[in-house]
Amino acid sequence: MRATVMYGAGDVRVENVPDPRIQNPTDAIVRVVLACVCGSDLWPYASMPASDQGRRMGHEFLGIVEETGSEVSGVKAGDLVVAPFLWADNTCVFCEEGLHTACPHGGQWGPNGVDGGQGEAVRVPQAQGTLVKLPVAEDSALLPSLLSLSDVLCTGHHSAVKAGVSPRTTVTVIGDGAVGLSAVLAAKRLGAERIILMGRHKDRTDLGRDFGATDIVPERGEEGIARVRELTGGLGTHAVLECVGALSAFEMGLGVVRPGGAISRVGVPQYGEIPFGFTDFAKNVTLTGGVAPARAYMEELLPDILEGKIEPGRVFDRTVDLNDTPDAYRAMADRDALKVLIEP
Amino acid sequence: MRATVMYGAGDVRVENVPDPRIQNPTDAIVRVVLACVCGSDLWPYASMPASDQGRRMGHEFLGIVEETGSEVSGVKAGDLVVAPFLWADNTCVFCEEGLHTACPHGGQWGPNGVDGGQGEAVRVPQAQGTLVKLPVAEDSALLPSLLSLSDVLCTGHHSAVKAGVSPRTTVTVIGDGAVGLSAVLAAKRLGAERIILMGRHKDRTDLGRDFGATDIVPERGEEGIARVRELTGGLGTHAVLECVGALSAFEMGLGVVRPGGAISRVGVPQYGEIPFGFTDFAKNVTLTGGVAPARAYMEELLPDILEGKIEPGRVFDRTVDLNDTPDAYRAMADRDALKVLIEP
Known part of the structure; x- marks a missing residue:
């Protein structure tokens, strides 16, 4: 599949990477429908030392569940889901306190063999705890606002x-x-x-x-x-x-x-x-x-989006195809765009 | 009257100073029954540059009201009262928010012609807002605990x-x-x-x-x-x-x-x-x-002392006469005493 990789300051590429596959029974595979670039992605875009390894990018995405591991319940193939910008089990003592950012079984999108969100698909660890089901269709006009639940x-x-x-x-x-x-x-x-x-x-x-x-x-x-x-x-x-x-x-x-x-x-x-x-x-x-435990707030904020009370998706002012993700970074770094959607 | 004056690091003296008198209609004069030395007094005791002027000391005291200005109600001559370590009007927008430390009509004990608590008597500005009446006699065994309402x-x-x-x-x-x-x-x-x-x-x-x-x-x-x-x-x-x-x-x-x-x-x-x-x-x-708005908490904590549920006065482990206040500073600075009561 194609995914976004950063090799250094100003050097963002969309490349072929291995297709994600279930590795643990708590994983799910999600086909990305909508992703975006984060303001925090601009810090490494401005300063990351050049590297041969590259860093998989993107921590905001929503998409369709394609496959789930044997221990995942709550979400199933075909569901439209959104992921918070850190994955977590949603059951540990910290998650119960609403501090999913401190989940000992959680982590970041991108490093350590975990996919980034700016790509065609993502292996989602701790899928049951991480993913939140969205009760709308894949072509809903609410998708940008629902994607904002990931982070901003x-x-x-x-x-x-x-x-x-x-x-x-x-x-x-x-x-x-x-x-x-x-x-x-x-x-x-x-x-x-x-x-x-x-x-x-x-x-x-x-x-x-x-x-x-x-x-x-x-x-x-x-x-x-x-x-x-x-x-x-x-x-x-x-x-x-x-x-x-x-x-x-x-x-x-x-x-x-x-x-x-x-x-x-x-x-x-x-x-x-x-x-x-x-x-x-x-x-x-x-x-x-501090780093927001987005997962703790998603169920609380979701109804206001579904009911049209808030339209947080208005922060997105441009949309690019996945292949044009480097342009999205450039536009945001140049303050030519506020926040850019990516459609794989 | 006699009062405590600091002239520099390690230089604390008990001296004759002018007797306090009502200057504003919101003032009261309080005869000090019990005062003490604060851990924060030890910072200037360790580092204050020598000065001819001297600094009046003490911000924790309780005593008997001797006289009140024409605009003071709520406390009257003969009442036993305790003062918080900053005086305040208890009516402004900050006092209403429980942040008496930010009262624009409040201030510190000691500087700007206001008496310190380590002396025989104190002119209390904003007396109606500042003083809290204590429903015990002047010889109550609860006095040390009630004095702790001033600060610690x-x-x-x-x-x-x-x-x-x-x-x-x-x-x-x-x-x-x-x-x-x-x-x-x-x-x-x-x-x-x-x-x-x-x-x-x-x-x-x-x-x-x-x-x-x-x-x-x-x-x-x-x-x-x-x-x-x-x-x-x-x-x-x-x-x-x-x-x-x-x-x-x-x-x-x-x-x-x-x-x-x-x-x-x-x-x-x-x-x-x-x-x-x-x-x-x-x-x-x-x-x-931050600096505690003691006045905001005094009514809440007072009943627990009166009922004997808490004994905060146990932090006092020594008592000196006002004339021996310099010894009190020395003992606390040497960690020979935890917190010293002063009886004028």
């Missing part, structure tokens, strides 16, 4: 949940990428009435407004901090959803968080240390977030 | 509340000082069944056991981390209550916190930056805590 919608939701977003909280979202816009949507869904979106790409912040943002702040750094404070009577917001991962974004978060508030980070941190000393201690600032 | 009990409680301690959480408390021991007591009170206390002073950890600690870990650093992990099946604990303030203590916290868990810091941080990068992000570690 659940990641935005995670940031809002961990920050304690509710109808009583004001919110700042830092970053107008697909995760930032999903965080806006998630905060709105949780009842927040005041949502300030920090972003400077008008087409994206316009979508942010549609998703529920009440104010747009294009300024960055000290200027951006001053603007958010001005909008909030000098106080800042209770919740800050940090959806970038750069140290400068986190530092903006420290500047705009209200005393007693929380910064919830879901942008993959590109730093090892942060300033977090006496001033933040005196302010009772909480720092939370 | 509420600070320990704050660390446990912010970390989400409940009957379902395992807990590590870092530090066997008065705040650490209070955190053990608070965690036990909130229902935690497994409480690991990291501390190496046997008389203190013995009291920790009485307060509810189930395990004592005297080791520090990597050894201490390994021991806590061993005690928790390799996982660490859901809650880590960091009651020291040193970077090394925080780093132990990172080592013993369970994936998805929280480190709640109430030790005043003696650092400006912390390691908090991808590893902690992948573990979904929350970092919370």
Whole structure:
């Protein structure tokens, strides 16, 4: 089959790889119907050292179950299913706590002989725990929104949940990428009435407004901090959803968080240390977030998509054929596209 | 009157200062019955540059109201009252959120013409919001426990509340000082069944056991981390209550916190930056805590003391006359005493 492999910064190829086959009785084989490129794929696309080995790419996909191992129940051949961006057994003590990212029997798509999602098919380990059945047809117009359950919608939701977003909280979202816009949507869904979106790409912040943002702040750094404070009577917001991962974004978060508030980070941190000393201690600032346990939220968010209450799939603004996946990376890296769908 | 003044590291004096008098209609004058030295007083005792001005000391006291300003109701002359370690109006938007530490009309004991608690009397600003009436006599045996409401009990409680301690959480408390021991007591009170206390002073950890600690870990650093992990099946604990303030203590916290868990810091941080990068992000570690809004918790904790359910006053192991306050500092700095009461 064909699948996407990255060989280094800027070097993404679609190649022939071995067809997936059941290796363990807990596996399933899924034919991919829809996949996409993630903002986090752009970090290695910018910096991965060149390698002969290559890295299988993609951790967001939905598709049709073709075959299941002998120990898999709950999903069967012919089912349309979506996978979270990490696989997990959904039964261990961590999964029961809603922290599927810490599942000792789980793992990542791509490395260690596991397929990536940007390909024609995927062997899904721990299929029973990992896959969520979608009660729509393969040609449903809801597919892009349902694919967002793999990552960006659940990641935005995670940031809002961990920050304690509710109808009583004001919110700042830092970053107008697909995760930032999903965080806006998630905060709105949780009842927040005041949502300030920090972003400077008008087409994206316009979508942010549609998703529920009440104010747009294009300024960055000290200027951006001053603007958010001005909008909030000098106080800042209770919740800050940090959806970038750069140290400068986190530092903006420290500047705009209200005393007693929380910064919830879901942008993959590109730093090892942060300033977090006496001033933040005196302010009772909480720092939370992390890699989203998407699987924990999928059943909760699915009905809102099926009922049309939310349209997270609007973050996708382009679709390419699997063969053109390298163009998808380029378009997203150039900020020419927000988030690109891949149709194998 | 006599009051305690610090002129530099190791230089604490009891001197004559002007008698307090009502300056604002919201003031009250309180004659101090019982005060104490705080672990946080030991930071300037170790490092304050010598100064001619001196700094009025003490932020924990209870006493008898002698006089109230014209706008003070709720407390009156003759009442026995306790004060939290920061004064506040108890009516602003932050106080209503339970974050009295951010009260815009509040402040610290000691600086800016406000008396410290280690003296014969105190002018209490925002007296109506600040003072909590105690329904016991001036000679009650409960006074030391009631004095702990000023700071250490509420600070320990704050660390446990912010970390989400409940009957379902395992807990590590870092530090066997008065705040650490209070955190053990608070965690036990909130229902935690497994409480690991990291501390190496046997008389203190013995009291920790009485307060509810189930395990004592005297080791520090990597050894201490390994021991806590061993005690928790390799996982660490859901809650880590960091009651020291040193970077090394925080780093132990990172080592013993369970994936998805929280480190709640109430030790005043003696650092400006912390390691908090991808590893902690992948573990979904929350970092919370801060300066405790003691006033927010006093009414909630008071009944348990009055009913004898908790005895937080057991952290006091020595009593001195006001004139001997310098000895109290010395004894605590030398770890010869845990926490010292002052009787003016």
